[in-house]
Amino acid sequence: MAGDKKLVEQITSMDVDFAQWYTDICKKADLIDYSSVKGCMIIRPYGYAIWENIQKNLDSRFKALGHENVYMPMFIPESLLNKEKDHVEGFAPEVAWVTHGGSEKLTERLCVRPTSETLFCEHYANIIRSYRDLPKLYNQWCSVVRWEKTTRPFLRSREFLWQEGHTMHATAEEARAETVQMLNVYADFHEEDLAIPVIKGAKTPSDKFAGAEDTYAIEALMHDGKALQAGTSHYFGDGFAKAFDITYTDKDNKLVHPFQTSWGVTTRMIGGIIMTHGDDNGLVLPPAVAPIQVVVIPVAAHKPGVIEAATELANRLKGDYRVKLDDSDNSPGWKFAEYEMKGVPLRIELGPRDIEAGQCVIVTRHNLEKTVVKLDELEAAVKAKLQEVRDGMYAKALANREKRTYDCKTIDEIIEKLAANGDGFVRAMWCGDPECEDKVKEMTGVGSRCVPLEQEHISDVCVCCGKPAKQLVYWGKAY
């Protein structure tokens, strides 16, 4: 049999080549595969199950806040995309164009949606009449296409899966509150459920979404010190509403424009999970979204009673957790490596001696620590251990971010600290001038990531020009 067994293949060490380590994990943990469709990925069952858990979690958060799901066409006629000037300038260079249906040339090109503001606006113009129709809190789960030149699984691909919320409100205040509320939903989901600490902030004007008045983002720091924009929330004011002639009759019977937001997160989050938590043994998954939360592995399974006891143990947990019993004929050692590669949060080992002693061994994936647990305390122990895993993962990620966050007052200090300590978040004051923003990037390699909502005053002057500083900015190299 041994010859038939799938070997747990070696992956590149993350310290040797982080990019190769990342790609290895994507492949070896069975998350993705490539195809002849350049720049697109196949999301395999194990990867897709993570996405399904993310969807379920976020979808119920959205619905609890009153949002409703809809489905818009995947195509946008060129004339519709062209309606909002900034928007089309931002997206036209990176869309895929459908020019033929069957053997016939279309009279008007259709782009495959890169995002759906234009479609939602056209629809809203149809269905919003009175203040009684507001707010409209719509969301859709779908795939979108952006014709990227260089692609990487989850992080940047020509097609990706996402959700896009699009809402319309009677007042600017309400729309602004929605924008911030959804940013907070994303932040809370990342911190609580993905165990990824994030910085909530606003994008600088040069980095806003095409057509938005304000763009907010959550920024996470990956293990290698690079930043990942993990979710965005946009406030549009009434710009699109004016371009698409969306009006409603307010309580004073006046015809006015509503105010708009949009917000989205994507399969990119899976890339964020990999690069925040993974290690040289493979993936490390946060319990909330792990397809398998607990794997039960019988040891010396040929001995009488072992399989039966392992089955019973697994069955006790199945009502409350996603549990897998691996009673295949692979060796325990092979299985340990396999489920470490797949990032399963808890492994429970159970052998003849354990059974005799009325105990089992629980191993937590993120730190590979073993705990002996009494079988009659199993349920409580698993619950506590899963929380311990989430907390431990969060603490580890936070420690990495703190170690890699550098407060700097001068350009030289930025350059020195990055050189001495490696990539990370630079915190430095900014005067607000886009020229300084560009110059910092040019001279140090780190660009503005966001203007954090929680401001601190770490210096009086701009890190670049020395003029009075307006804001603290997080700077970093971005994925």
Next chain:
Amino acid sequence: MAGDKKLVEQITSMDVDFAQWYTDICKKADLIDYSSVKGCMIIRPYGYAIWENIQKNLDSRFKALGHENVYMPMFIPESLLNKEKDHVEGFAPEVAWVTHGGSEKLTERLCVRPTSETLFCEHYANIIRSYRDLPKLYNQWCSVVRWEKTTRPFLRSREFLWQEGHTMHATAEEARAETVQMLNVYADFHEEDLAIPVIKGAKTPSDKFAGAEDTYAIEALMHDGKALQAGTSHYFGDGFAKAFDITYTDKDNKLVHPFQTSWGVTTRMIGGIIMTHGDDNGLVLPPAVAPIQVVVIPVAAHKPGVIEAATELANRLKGDYRVKLDDSDNSPGWKFAEYEMKGVPLRIELGPRDIEAGQCVIVTRHNLEKTVVKLDELEAAVKAKLQEVRDGMYAKALANREKRTYDCKTIDEIIEKLAANGDGFVRAMWCGDPECEDKVKEMTGVGSRCVPLEQEHISDVCVCCGKPAKQLVYWGKAY
């Protein structure tokens, strides 16, 4: 206030103009809207919620049978689509072609997937090596595009939502069993959960899926006597496996081809629900997929205690059912019409006299019958009533099908019965010759729908040529 209220708009009577009635329901029940994207539809929150309930139900059925969800790219390179001859001939005339990415012309055209056999096969060629890798039981939920000339919401649109299962098996027997198993899943879902009786059968050779050896379908009869193909399941043999060079090492260490199936249902099912169960008051939804299963409407809501009692009643049901309390200031009559239009299975009315008498009134949507129910028997009554609705809807649909099913032995009999009784299923024997199949359609207007799995012998000779008959066939006009 009255002037602001949305009026429950009149819809065309189904007996006057069934097609217009259908379109009216789609719009007036807030299921869909149109956009500037020709031939595509916007699925609005109420319509999409039906789809979400369908998805949840089917997805758990699929998973219980061991299927796993994946996501494939939405594009298919032209050369990949061309790999299986029959398949490309079937689909090439109706696909949308992407020719440009941003401003650059692509070196190879990509079609937007009309179905994904080719992508799954390419992937399976990569990941199937040994008999230990089989079966592969994959499914995906996505949208597909077919460039139809004439379109109708849900029934035929250029883009639609669906699931496509694609499986690979070690033996032909296993693959055939999977094909039939999934047909049975679809049939059971339609009958039990959608309350739509279906005929399970095989398509005749001329009507098979492009590239399939056998195509099975479930066929339902709509209220107007036209047939709707509601789901299909295909057996491919090893045809695609050969074209895509998919091989595995069997237990005897020989390199052989696996056997394949695919199966799918689409948002078309929502059209089937509308046309099977709807009436002149609007939609009638089967409880299993209704976004709102119970609507609670307070009567004389301004009287003290009414709103409180209605809220309490709704809260008692909320844990077990999808419940809406409508305590808006619209009149009860307006609300009755509104939720009839939306097909809510149960309406509960509660007024001051009911409260005094410790009762409420339950109205079942499908027959508009009222029952007075003691408040302390509410939970049991709602449970029973929802079952009664499903059973009543099914019985009504079955009665319509039976009334409209005509056993015929000659072409003349077909013509006469259809003329006398209206459209419906014709059951007639067939010799198996495609020429007779065409001739029947030409002379009577009804085409072969399927060769039912449950065969009956109603005559010795072919309804068309008089030669010995091979099979009983269901004939009909199809949507």
